[in-house]
Amino acid sequence: xxxxxxxxxxxxxxxxxxxxxxxxxxxxxxxxxxxxxxxxxxxxxxxxxxxxxxxxxxxxxxxxxxxxxxxxxxxxxxxxxxxxxxxxxxxxxxxxxxxxxxxxxxxxxxxxxxxxxxxxxxxxxxxxxxxxxxxxxxxxxxxxxxxxxxxxxxxxxxxxxxxxxxxxxxxxxxxxxxxxxxxxxxxxxxxxxxxxxxxxxxxxxxxxxxxxxxxxxxxxxxxxxxxxxxxxxxxxxxxxxxxxxxxxxxxxxxxxxxxxxxxxxxxxxxxxxxxxxxxxxxxxxxxxxxxxxxxxxxxxxxxxxxxxxxxxxxxxxxxxxxxxxxxxxxxxxxxxxxxxxxxxxxxxxxxxxxxx
Numbered sequence: 026x027x028x029x030x031x032x033x034x035x036x037x038x039x040x041x042x043x044x045x046x047x048x049x050x051x052x053x054x055x056x057x058x059x060x061x062x063x064x065x066x067x068x069x070x071x072x073x074x075x076x077x078x079x080x081x082x083x084x085x086x087x088x089x090x091x092x093x094x095x096x097x098x099x100x101x102x103x104x105x106x107x108x109x110x111x112x113x114x115x116x117x118x119x120x121x122x123x124x125x126x127x128x129x130x131x132x133x134x135x136x137x138x139x140x141x142x143x144x145x146x147x148x149x150x151x152x153x154x155x156x157x158x159x160x161x162x163x164x165x166x167x168x169x170x171x172x173x174x175x176x177x178x179x180x181x182x183x184x185x186x187x188x189x190x191x192x193x194x195x196x197x198x199x200x201x202x203x204x205x206x207x208x209x210x211x212x213x214x215x216x217x218x219x220x221x222x223x224x225x226x227x228x229x230x231x232x233x234x235x236x237x238x239x240x241x242x243x244x245x246x247x248x249x250x251x252x253x254x255x256x257x258x259x260x261x262x263x264x265x266x267x268x269x270x271x272x273x274x275x276x277x278x279x280x281x282x283x284x285x286x287x288x289x290x291x292x293x294x295x296x297x298x299x300x301x302x303x304x305x306x307x308x309x310x311x312x313x314x315x316x317x318x319x320x321x322x323x324x325x326x327x328x329x330x331x332x333x334x335x336x337x338x339x340x341x342x343x344x345x346x347x348x349x350x351x352x353x354x355x356x357x358x359x360x361x362x363x364x365x366x367x368x369x370x371x372x373x374x375x376x377x378x379x380x381x
Contacts, residue, residue: 071286238285299350
């Protein structure tokens with residue numbers, strides 16, 4: 026099939042332009058690439074962690090005598106969580122206290138004898154050393170007893186109780202976990218190119234606009250901020266781990282939840298076009314550019330990001346260049362066209378992508 030037959034098969038009209046060369050003429054809609062400030066949003070699957078999430082373990086063995094807390098209970102720093110009955114330590118403490126009292130009496134007596142000139146100062150020094158040693162043993166015994174009274178190291182929420190009242194506990198046994206959910210740490214992985222963009226934004230604005238979408242599709246009421254960026258990239262994925270911190274005053278977020286982090290950033294003077302003005306061939310994206318003579322030229326473009334119904338152009342188009350908007354599938358490279366022009370403000374006005 027010849028060129029003319031091919032054009033006829035696509036329903037093209039023809040007109041002869043002086044020199045005898047036949048050009049296709051099409052009634053299509055053309056607009057222009059627009060330069061504007063936009064809010065770009067990227068989404069990242071995330072894992073939600075408590076700021077502090079620790080295992081509460083038994084420091085000493087014995088019988089679990091008392092559990093003054095319940096599963097899911099909010100506790101304050103210093104609240105007693107478990108009491109372990111350790112008879113041996115109680116007996117040892119009583120014995121050490123008695124020895125310390127005896128050493129104190131001996132020291133007092135020796136001090137009186139020194140004042141009377143009956144014994145030397147060296148005898149007093151020995152009595153003082155004996156008293157100090159006895160007092161140190163008491164402090165050690167008290168510390169060992171404190172190990173049996175397990176207290177909350179910070180404000181938090183009690184998780185499942187692994188042991189019950191009366192259980193025989195061994196040193197190191199996990200009794201429960203404690204979560205500080207006042208602030209949640211949300212971890213997600215960012216590609217290297219995005220990492221560079223975010224670092225540039227952080228260096229200029231000192232913050233990013235960050236939201237959290239929960240598993241039910243609703244947005245979490247609190248906004249987040251970047252709390253940390255991991256030191257190294259993952260060589261296998263090319264990603265780096267970010268951590269966003271979200272206040273959790275109502276306690277809605279819990280350790281182990283999943284969600285989606287939304288990062289919004291303003292791109293100034295971005296070149297934007299409607300997505301429908303593009304087409305794809307072998308994984309490459311193209312538009313038809315219309316020159317001053319109304320001739321169409323195929324041009325490859327590179328997309329920086331996409332949002333709603335627009336593409337943000339990284340390379341390939343400049344602001345103001347005319348592109349085919351409607352009728353992309355009806356034309357081809359080299360065609361000369363008649364067209365109807367629509368301003369980019371009119372075409373893009375209904376899309377919510379502008380920076381606020």
